[in-house]
Amino acid sequence: MTDGPASPRGPRERPLPIREERLAAIGRRRRAPRTERNPLRAGLRLERMPDPVAIVLFGATGDLAHRKVLPALYQLWRSALLPLDVRIVAMGRRPYDDSTFRQEIRVALDAHARVQPVDEETWRTFAERVEYLRGDLDADATYDELAARLEASDRDHGTRGNRLFYLATPASAFAPVVQQLGRVGLDREVSGGGWRRIVIEKPFGRDLESAKRLNREVAKVFREAQVYRIDHYLGKETVRNLLVFRFANLIFEPLWNRRYVDHVQITVAESIGVERRGAFYEETGATRDILQNHLLQLLALVAMEPPATFDANALRDEKVKVLRAVVPLADADVARDVVRGQYAAGWVEGEPVAGYREEEGVDPLSETETFVAARLGIDDWRWAGVPFYLRTGKRLPKRATEIAIVFREVPHALFRGSRSDPEPDLLALRIQPDEGILLRFGAKVPGLDVDVRAVNMDFGYGTSFSVDSPDAYETLMLDALLGDQSLFTRADEVEEAWRIVRPIVDAWVAGPPPEFPDYAAGSWGPAAADAVPGRDGRRWRRI
Amino acid sequence: MDAASPLLDLTPRSLAWSARATSVADIERALARIWAAAPDAAVGPDGERHVVARTSVLNFVAVAGSEEVATRVLAAVGSLTSRHPSRTIVVEPRDAEGPRRIEAEVTATCALARGAGAAVCTETIRLRAGGDAGRHLASILPPLLVHDLPVTLWWPEDVPFHRPDFVALLMHAIQADRLVVDGSTWRGDGLAGLRGLVGAQAASGIAISDFALMRQSRWRDAIASAFDLPDLLPYLGSIRGVTVEYTASRADPAGTNVVRPLYHAAWIGSRLGWSATEPLRVEPDGRRRATLRRPRGHVELSLVPVASDLPGGATTRVRIAATRRRSRLDVEVTARPEAVVVRARLDDGEPSVRLHHAARRTDADLLAEAVESGGRDPLTTAAIRLAGALAERGAEAGT
Ligand SMILES: NC(=O)c1ccc[n+]([C@@H]2O[C@H](COP(=O)([O-])OP(=O)(O)OC[C@H]3O[C@@H](n4cnc5c(N)ncnc54)[C@H](OP(=O)(O)O)[C@@H]3O)[C@@H](O)[C@H]2O)c1
Numbered sequence: 001m002t003d004g005p006a007s008p009r010g011p012r013e014r015p016l017p018i019r020e021e022r023l024a025a026i027g028r029r030r031r032a033p034r035t036e037r038n039p040l041r042a043g044l045r046l047e048r049m050p051d052p053v054a055i056v057l058f059g060a061t062g063d064l065a066h067r068k069v070l071p072a073l074y075q076l077w078r079s080a081l082l083p084l085d086v087r088i089v090a091m092g093r094r095p096y097d098d099s100t101f102r103q104e105i106r107v108a109l110d111a112h113a114r115v116q117p118v119d120e121e122t123w124r125t126f127a128e129r130v131e132y133l134r135g136d137l138d139a140d141a142t143y144d145e146l147a148a149r150l151e152a153s154d155r156d157h158g159t160r161g162n163r164l165f166y167l168a169t170p171a172s173a174f175a176p177v178v179q180q181l182g183r184v185g186l187d188r189e190v191s192g193g194g195w196r197r198i199v200i201e202k203p204f205g206r207d208l209e210s211a212k213r214l215n216r217e218v219a220k221v222f223r224e225a226q227v228y229r230i231d232h233y234l235g236k237e238t239v240r241n242l243l244v245f246r247f248a249n250l251i252f253e254p255l256w257n258r259r260y261v262d263h264v265q266i267t268v269a270e271s272i273g274v275e276r277r278g279a280f281y282e283e284t285g286a287t288r289d290i291l292q293n294h295l296l297q298l299l300a301l302v303a304m305e306p307p308a309t310f311d312a313n314a315l316r317d318e319k320v321k322v323l324r325a326v327v328p329l330a331d332a333d334v335a336r337d338v339v340r341g342q343y344a345a346g347w348v349e350g351e352p353v354a355g356y357r358e359e360e361g362v363d364p365l366s367e368t369e370t371f372v373a374a375r376l377g378i379d380d381w382r383w384a385g386v387p388f389y390l391r392t393g394k395r396l397p398k399r400a401t402e403i404a405i406v407f408r409e410v411p412h413a414l415f416r417g418s419r420s421d422p423e424p425d426l427l428a429l430r431i432q433p434d435e436g437i438l439l440r441f442g443a444k445v446p447g448l449d450v451d452v453r454a455v456n457m458d459f460g461y462g463t464s465f466s467v468d469s470p471d472a473y474e475t476l477m478l479d480a481l482l483g484d485q486s487l488f489t490r491a492d493e494v495e496e497a498w499r500i501v502r503p504i505v506d507a508w509v510a511g512p513p514p515e516f517p518d519y520a521a522g523s524w525g526p527a528a529a530d531a532v533p534g535r536d537g538r539r540w541r542r543i
Numbered sequence: 544m545d546a547a548s549p550l551l552d553l554t555p556r557s558l559a560w561s562a563r564a565t566s567v568a569d570i571e572r573a574l575a576r577i578w579a580a581a582p583d584a585a586v587g588p589d590g591e592r593h594v595v596a597r598t599s600v601l602n603f604v605a606v607a608g609s610e611e612v613a614t615r616v617l618a619a620v621g622s623l624t625s626r627h628p629s630r631t632i633v634v635e636p637r638d639a640e641g642p643r644r645i646e647a648e649v650t651a652t653c654a655l656a657r658g659a660g661a662a663v664c665t666e667t668i669r670l671r672a673g674g675d676a677g678r679h680l681a682s683i684l685p686p687l688l689v690h691d692l693p694v695t696l697w698w699p700e701d702v703p704f705h706r707p708d709f710v711a712l713l714m715h716a717i718q719a720d721r722l723v724v725d726g727s728t729w730r731g732d733g734l735a736g737l738r739g740l741v742g743a744q745a746a747s748g749i750a751i752s753d754f755a756l757m758r759q760s761r762w763r764d765a766i767a768s769a770f771d772l773p774d775l776l777p778y779l780g781s782i783r784g785v786t787v788e789y790t791a792s793r794a795d796p797a798g799t800n801v802v803r804p805l806y807h808a809a810w811i812g813s814r815l816g817w818s819a820t821e822p823l824r825v826e827p828d829g830r831r832r833a834t835l836r837r838p839r840g841h842v843e844l845s846l847v848p849v850a851s852d853l854p855g856g857a858t859t860r861v862r863i864a865a866t867r868r869r870s871r872l873d874v875e876v877t878a879r880p881e882a883v884v885v886r887a888r889l890d891d892g893e894p895s896v897r898l899h900h901a902a903r904r905t906d907a908d909l910l911a912e913a914v915e916s917g918g919r920d921p922l923t924t925a926a927i928r929l930a931g932a933l934a935e936r937g938a939e940a941g942t
Contacts, residue, residue, distance in 0.1 A: 038776055039814050040767035043922035049764050049899055080761075080902035084882060158897075 050481035051195070052085030053162040054153045056146065058137065058177055059169035060090030060101075063277075064201065066108040068232075069168055072473035074105075075114050077126045081478055085158040088130045089149060091142075101132035114471055129157075137173050143180045150186070161194025164480060171203050175217040182221035189226075199228040199480050202293055203284065204489070207505065208498040215491045224491060228480045233294045233401075234487040235472030235479075238435040239301065242403075243315075245429070245437065247306050252427070255407065257382045262408040262424060263533070265541055266298050268392040269400045271348050273521070274370070278361030285368045286340070290392040292501045296323065297489070298431075299388055302403055303378055312485040316493060323496035327377040334507040339529045340514060341371035343395040346521030353395065353521045367514055370394045373529040374504070375536075389533050391540070395521035400543050401431035428541075561650040567686055570668060573649045577666075601914065602688045603631045604717065605697040606680070610635065612699055613669065615906070620667075622907040623914065630689050631667045636677025643674035645683070678708050681716035688717060695914055697723040699906075701730050704739025710746075719749060723913045726755035726802035727856055733800040734823070734934035741931030744924070751923055752913035754906075756806050759858075761901035762876060763810060765883040766861065768897060769874045775887060778865040778872045779815060784843045788860040791848030796829045799855040802930075804846045807861050809930035810922070817842060819932040833933050844933070 055073070059065055070090075076082045090101060106127070109118045133149060135142030153159045165181060167174055178198070181187050189196050200218070205211025218227055233239055246253060255261070268290050274281040281289070300319040307314040329337065345355040357364050371393030378388065407425040426440040439457045479487055489497075508514070518526040524540070533539055560580070562573040603620065607613035613635050620631050653664040668687060672680065688694060696719040703709045722743065729736030744751055770776050787804040805823070812818075812835055821834040823846070831846040849859060863874040875886045883901045888894035 038767060038770050039779065040763070040770055040811065042814060043920070044760075044763060044767060049761075049768070052897070080900040082900065084898040084900045 049081070049083055050086075050478070051162045052083045052158050052160045053164055053481060054087040054089060054150055054157075054159040055164045055166060056089045056091065056150070057166045057168060058091050058173070059167070060132070061092030061094045061096070061104075062168055064168045065090075066105070067112050068471070068473045069166060069477070070105050071109055071112045071114060072471055072477050074109055074118075074123075074126055075471070075474050076478060077129075078115065078119060078122045082481075085160070086129055087153045087157045087159050089133055089146070089153070090130060091133045091135060091137075091146070093134065093136055095134060096132045098131050102127045102130055105130065114474075137169060137177055137180075140180070140183075143184045143186070147184045147186060161190055163194075163196050165196070165198040167198065167200050171201075171206075174200060175214055178218050178221050187221045187226070195226075195483070196222070197226050197228060197480060197483070198222055199230060199477075201230055203288060204229055204293075204494050205498060206283070206288055208495060208502050211494050211498045215495065219491070225485070227491070228476075228485060228488040229490070229494060230476060231293050231297050231489050232472040232476065233297055233431075234489075235475040236431055236435075237470075238429060238431045238437075239298070240475075240487070241435075242301050242429060253306075256405075258384060258386050260407055261386055262406050263387045263389060263536070263538060264299075264302060265389045265402075265404045265406065265533075266295055266302070266391075267400065267402050267404075267541075267543060268294055268298075269396040269398060269524075269543065270392075270394050271396060271399045273343070273353060273356065273395050274359050274362070276360060278359045280361075281370075282362055282366060282368050286370055286372045286392050286394070287501055287504055291372055291374065291390060291504075292497050293489075295390045295392060296497045296500060298403055299326075299376070299390065300493075302405070303383055303388070305382070310486070312488075313490075315486050316490045320490070320493050320496055322378060322380070323493065323500065325378050325380040325383075326500050327379050328500070329376075329503045331503070331507050331510075334504050335511075336535070337375040337532060338504050338507075339371075339373045339526060339532055340369035340508065341393065341519045341526035341529065342366070342368065342514070342516035343370050343393075343519055343521045344517035346395065346523065348395055348397070348522040355517050355521065356395075357517065367508075367516060369508075369514070369516075371396075371519065371525045371529070372504075373525065373532045375532050376500070387533070387536060387538075389538075389540070391525065391529060391532075393519075393525050396524055397522055398543070399433060402541075402543055403429040403431070404541050405429075406538075406541075426541075558653045559650055561648060564645075564647045564649055566645055567683055570647050570649055570670070570687060573647075574651075574666060577649065577651045600629050600692065602629065602692050602694045603697070603914070604684060604688075604694060604719070605631070605633045605699065607633055607635050608700050610637075616697065616699060617667070617669070619906040619910050623911050629665055629692060630687075631665070632684065632687055633667070633669050634680055634684070635669075635671045636680070637671055638673045639675070639677055641674050643676045644671075645673070645676055646671045681708060684717050693720045694718065695721045695723060697910070697913075699725060700728050702736060702739065704736065704743055710743075721750040721752060721913070723752045723910070724754070726753050726806070727800055729800060729802065731798055731800070733802040733856075734805075737802060737805070737927075737931050737934045738936075741928060744927065748919075750916075750919040751927060752909075752916065753806075753923070753927065754909045754913075755803050756810075756923060756926060757909050757912060758904060759803070759806060759810070761883050761899055762807065762858070762861065762878075765876050765885045765897070765899040766807075766811065766863070766874070768899070769876075769885050769887040772887070772895070775872060775889070778867055780838070781840065781867040782811075782815070782837065782842055782863055782865045783840070784845075784862075784864040785811060786845045786847060786860075786862040786864075787858055788847045788849050788862075790851035790853045790855050790857045790859060791829075792855045793850045793852075796848040796850065797825060799848060801831065801846050801856060803856055804858050805930050805933060806926060807858060808844050808846075809933060810926040811863070812837075812842070812844075813922075813925035813929045817929070819929065819935070822933050822935040835933075 057065055057069060060070070073082070073088060077086075096104065106118070106123065109123070110116075131149070133142075133146060135145060150159075150163060154161055163186065165177075165186075167177060169177065181198075187196050187198075198218070205214050246256065297319075300322045304318040304322045307318045343356050345358065346353060356362060356368075356370050357366050362368075371391070373389070373391035376388045376390065378384070378386070405427040407427070409424055423440065423442070425442070426438075428438040428440070430436045430438065441455065441457070443455045476487060479485075518528075530540065560577045562577060564570040564573045605616045605620070607616050613633050616633050620633075647668055647670045650667045650669075651664055652667065670683070672683060676683065694717050696717065702724055724740065726733055726736060726740070740751065740753070743749065770779050785808045787807050789799070789801065789804040791799040815837060817835040817837045819833060820836045820841070823831045823833045823844075825831050829848050833844045835842045835844060851859075857878075859878055861876045863872075865872045870890055873888050877884050877886075881901060881903070883899040885897045885899065886894045
């Protein structure tokens with residue numbers, strides 16, 4: 001378990017005089033029992049059971065709650081990873097009562113639980129612990145009622161003052177909810193072990209200013225150590241494995257720099273369109289929805305320096321350093337190095353599909369991008385001069401998230417006589433769907449000639465370990481309940497990521513309208529995207 | 544020699560090839576034949592092509608004393624969804640007095656991934672070693688292991704730690720990295736097995752997974768949680784007594800396996816820096832007692848049999864008593880179906896009570912965990928070492 005820094009706004013805060021610092025330290029120790037000093041805890045990390053807790057799920061009637069959050073809670077319960085004294089207070093506006101809401105989740109679990117079928121006995125004991133609280137998030141009365149419910153839960157269900165607030169509401173409600181929680185004092189940690197934590201879904205702001213504003217609003221009420229900003233990519237098995245892969249193996253790290261790496265490509269491809277979330281997507285677009293968070297998080301994990309410890313803050317310090325080193329894009333860079341696109345009707349997986357502008361909830365003249373590709377540079381000793389090509393889009397030919405490290409060519413082409421063009425060595429980290437790692441290198445084709453051909457060495461998670469790894473939401477929920485912030489983004493990280501994205505969005509707002517749509521659904525994005533690596537004499541990997 | 548050619552057996556989501564063999568060389572040839580005949584790609588029921596890929600994770604060797612155990616072992620290995628041993632070898636030494644013979648069934652199974660992922664293939668060798676061949680496993684197994692992959696050895700029942708061929712097998716022939724056992728199945732009170740285990744660990748440095756210790760993880764969590772409360776934490780330094788109650792058969796309480804109850808105390812002691820001053824001795828009333836030294840004082844340990852019709856050797860209650868500055872703390876942890884209850888009480892105050900969810904774990908669950916844990920786990924090593932010291936024979940004179 002790791003505590004964040006005492007300051008609410010991360011490490012850039014003015015230093016405290018020693019007396020204040022000492023008092024703050026004492027205050028911190030009083031607030032939360034430091035369980036790591038209990039010698040019986042040593043070595044129990046994996047077996048640790050979260051404290052009794054009331055989980056308050058705002059937006060419990062929504063899509064995310066039904067598809068991800070509640071199935072993750074159910075699965076944790078099923079694996080006996082939630083304490084028996086757990087209460088789930090589900091909040092929404094719709095007129096349910098406890099029993100009708102439970103029926104509703106049951107339907108959701110039958111559709112979305114990771115392990116099917118839903119186990120009746122587990123379900124019964126889980127459902128008993130779920131209650132519904134109806135109320136408008138804008139109304140004071142809702143929070144007074146919530147405070148009363150939580151007190152009752154401590155009294156009747158042994159939840160001991162521990163609370164996890166989970167914000168699965170539209171982003172516009174984040175700040176008001178936080179303020180209200182502060183108003184009724186639900187943020188305050190009390191002595192004797194009651195902790196309070198808040199999980200905030202994406203999007204965290206829609207630009208640098210709004211992210212800063214939201215951070216400020218949150219910091220008025222919660223300390224940074226209580227705040228868990230979700231980027232669910234960080235809960236995925238391969239992303240976590242990326243750290244292990246880089247820092248637990250000796251053979252890759254020496255190559256992990258500008259001397260050996262030619263360039264890096266990160267792709268987050270989706271084959272789906274905007275589904276029924278057209279209205280939401282209209283305001284968001286690929287840059288805000290994926291580039292600002294998932295792609296930049298992956299970039300940070302690939303490019304960061306090894307942290308000194310695996311402590312949440314040490315890790316996040318390193319990620320922030322890399323994000324800060326990303327070269328800011330000037331207007332001219334945006335025009336040259338960033339390409340956006342929007343899909344037209346086309347065919348995906350053998351089915352005809354509509355164009356973006358025809359989707360429900362979308363403006364027929366929409367200028368929202370459903371695709372973005374960008375070339376970024378990182379100005380530090382490790383990466384100076386190595387381009388990072390990032391791309392993401394909807395309605396691409398397949399769903400695939402991959403990071404590829406493409407190595408430089410050998411300094412001297414010894415096997416020039418080879419009939420096939422040697423391809424550079426490559427290391428690909430597949431994040432979904434088939435999580436795994438592939439190493440491509442040259443080998444001699446059997447025969448009397450010296451013919452070099454690229455061969456693949458492929459490690460698949462499915463072929464070695466778990467076919468059935470936990471869902472990212474299970475991992476993250478459990479971490480939040482255990483107080484481990486490592487896989488959550490810190491306030492300054494979010495702001496740095498917005499700083500990188502800002503000039504892109506600004507240039508588009510200021511520039512002429514795009515010629516949309518410009519790629520057919522089921523293709524790899526607009527033709528112009530090929531020029532992003534193409535200008536440097538490189539090309540996108542075939543995925 | 545049975546030259547049955549690889550046979551294709553198409554079940555909805557897996558393909559299997561199998562062959563029989565009657566010597567070690569024959570087994571190797573059978574494997575080579577299977578792989579030579581297996582296509583590079585398999586076509587699944589959905590018409591999709593899957594590249595055939597062999598895993599390279601781990602060699603898994605299990606020694607089964609009987610047909611029944613072998614079946615159980617295969618079922619557990621088969622349901623290891625979370626991590627596939629690349630090659631599983633299940634050996635059944637049988638009919639020790641009979642003629643020398645080797646009979647093996649070699650199977651390669653490829654599970655088809657959903658979508659177009661690779662078909663993942665693993666190999667299983669079920670080997671019956673008759674006559675004196677069963678006592679020379681050290682000469683049979685090494686050629687059957689996949690090179691350069693770690694080796695896990697599972698010995699599901701009583702382990703012959705004292706037999707020289709065990710030492711030869713474990714330490715030299717297959718150079719196992721991990722030994723998986725279940726101390727609660729060892730014969731008698733289990734303490735001889737415990738001494739053997741500690742000896743094997745000391746001699747070979749092998750990593751150990753003991754199901755008996757692994758099953759107690761929720762208990763450990765529950766016991767630790769009592770001392771998370773800042774007011775109670777200091778009492779850890781002044782524990783005076785640990786009492787563990789366990790089920791014992793009415794007929795033969797002294798013959799009940801006490802490995803599990805002993806592990807509770809050994810874990811606590813090893814975390815708190817205790818050492819054994821007087822090993823366990825049996826009292827006339829059937830209890831076992833021992834004395835340990837802690838940094839500033841002594842701890843009395845008792846293992847108390849409680850007559851029961853339930854299977855013997857299961858812990859029903861752990862009690863910890865501590866006194867400090869004239870205050871007394873009692874922590875009591877009891878088992879309930881699916882839960883562990885912790886009750887902590889300071890002097891005459893209100894007891895604080897907490898429930899811990901404890902799901903039943905099957906052989907397959909435990910096996911998955913054992914196979915997944917890499918390297919030596921300090922908690923296990925320390926707990927087993929202290930348990931071994933408490934199981935020393937020195938003071939059994941009291942009986
Ligand atoms: N869906 C996803 O795949 C996904 C993925 C990543 C992140 N997220 C983020 O997660 C959050 C939720 O997304 P969603 O797709 O689940 O949205 P949604 O389906 O529209 O659900 C919104 C929820 O908020 C509640 N709500 C809205 N306004 C309210 C008010 N004034 N008072 C009380 N309750 C109110 C709704 O309650 P009623 O229905 O009862 O009115 C509903 O439960 C968003 O911030 C989104 O960006 C979603």
